[in-house]
Amino acid sequence: MTTTTDIREYLLSNSPWVNRDKTVDTVKIGDPSKPIAKAGVCWYSAFKTIRAAHEAGCQLLICHEPTFWEHAAPEQHWRNEEPGLTKRKFLEQTGMVILRAHDSWDNWPDIGIRDSWAAGLGLTNRVREGTSLRWHAMYRVPNQTLRQFAQYVADRIAPLGEDSVQVIGDPDMIVSKPALGVGCAVPDKEMVDFGADVLIMCYDGASYWSTRERIAEMGVGVITVEHGTSEMWGMENLRKHLSEVFKDVEFRYFAEHPRTWTVKGSPR
Numbered sequence: 269m270t271t272t273t274d275i276r277e278y279l280l281s282n283s284p285w286v287n288r289d290k291t292v293d294t295v296k297i298g299d300p301s302k303p304i305a306k307a308g309v310c311w312y313s314a315f316k317t318i319r320a321a322h323e324a325g326c327q328l329l330i331c332h333e334p335t336f337w338e339h340a341a342p343e344q345h346w347r348n349e350e351p352g353l354t355k356r357k358f359l360e361q362t363g364m365v366i367l368r369a370h371d372s373w374d375n376w377p378d379i380g381i382r383d384s385w386a387a388g389l390g391l392t393n394r395v396r397e398g399t400s401l402r403w404h405a406m407y408r409v410p411n412q413t414l415r416q417f418a419q420y421v422a423d424r425i426a427p428l429g430e431d432s433v434q435v436i437g438d439p440d441m442i443v444s445k446p447a448l449g450v451g452c453a454v455p456d457k458e459m460v461d462f463g464a465d466v467l468i469m470c471y472d473g474a475s476y477w478s479t480r481e482r483i484a485e486m487g488v489g490v491i492t493v494e495h496g497t498s499e500m501w502g503m504e505n506l507r508k509h510l511s512e513v514f515k516d517v518e519f520r521y522f523a524e525h526p527r528t529w530t531v532k533g534s535p536r
């Protein structure tokens with residue numbers, strides 16, 4: 269029977285770009301040698317997601333981001349403080365295993381985070397890769413205004429639960445070469461140098477003055493979405509892929525993490 273260790277080994281042995289000594293793709297809690305019949309796959313292991321996976325009968329939850337709000341592998345700090353304490357106790361009581369699949373799936377070809385994000389947005393004509401392995405890429409779309417393209421992106425991501433995008437740049441500027449990246453590893457000057465005229469970024473990876481304003485000063489449009497929005501399609505593909513590889517395990521996708529929602533002020 270398949271165990272968490274088998275799944276982790278499969279992911280790491282097919283990710284030569286990952287340094288096994290430094291990776292955050294580790295088991296965060298639970299016994300990885302237990303046989304797994306049903307596993308959940310999610311972007312973020314929010315407590316709601318963990319509970320939903322447990323109620324569905326999952327012995328394992330595979331997440332992309334941390335469980336205890338720290339990127340470093342041990343995720344130690346919040347385990348003994350709320351809200352981590354309640355989360356940890358629930359996991360211990362249920363015996364659920366949590367495995368993080370981050371460094372492996374970020375750069376996985378074709379169905380990993382970047383390429384799933386592009387595919388979900390309907391960006392099929394890739395014209396340029398970044399110089400670092402599958403972190404960034406540029407695509408060709410028909411000439412359109414920044415406002416039109418931003419509307420297009422907003423419409424595509426609506427089913428993921430994000431109700432808007434934020435934009436910087438002249439709404440009427442014509443764009444045709446969007447670039448995107450992997451989660452927080454947002455596209456930057458290199459993609460602008462390659463000709464990108466609009467960059468799609470996530471808030472977590474692109475703070476205003478250090479990144480977005482600087483890109484805007486280069487005359488390039490900036491469209492920003494939430495981190496999860498840019499990675500959820502990738503995790504749906506991980507679920508699909510693992511169910512093809514490990515046929516004795518039922519994999520189910522969960523996405524109960526809280527979404528942001530927006531309010532537009534109306535002028536007095």
Ligand SMILES: [Fe+2]
Nearest residue numbers: 451452495499
């Ligand atoms: Fe991420």
